[in-house]
Amino acid sequence: EPEVTQTPSHQVTQMGQEVILRCVPISNHLYFYWYRQILGQKVEFLVSFYNNEISEKSEIFDDQFSVERPDGSNFTLKIRSTKLEDSAMYFCASRPGQGGQETQYFGPGTRLLVL
């Protein structure tokens, strides 16, 4: 069964550094999402992406964040200048886009630690 994959599984970075988190959604899916979960808190929506553009973003998704689908398979989340509070688990998700109440399929997550 196809799965969403994410790399790396863990990343440690220094405050102020740029990080790129990578996701490979399920191949025939059209809608892509990033969520994050700070330790001990709920899973929070960051951004949704469709047809090569952002369709919705949350208040968390400020100018330090960007997303890109550089080729037909990868979907990336970039944080330009990381802050301590960006430490979290980041989940990518995708869904087919056929309409109706569709399941979102989640990747295993990338645990980001900003020191």
Add this chain to the structure above:
Amino acid sequence: AQRVTQPEKLLSVFKGAPVELKCNYSYSGSPELFWYVQYSRQRLQLLLRHISRESIKGFTADLNKGETSFHLKKPFAQEEDSAMYYCALAGGYNKLIFGAGTRLAVHP
């Protein structure tokens, strides 16, 4: 405001006992609700969605619009049900709004 509330952080039961994980929501339109489960060291995976009205692994959930609830139930808990359970509401562009999650611990 769109919101999902799961009032219990931890639910601890013995094997064979009934389980009810509570979920309440706030949404102005017609809600689309899901239960996701996360077993230890695994990814979030869909357990149930309200529109399908099916039973998965013995779990069921009924949408009660009057009480704005979507509680997850199972008549007889099994040890392998131990996991984190998240209730989620589909908002605009089908983004998911999650509750804080309930950890279910089933003891032998």
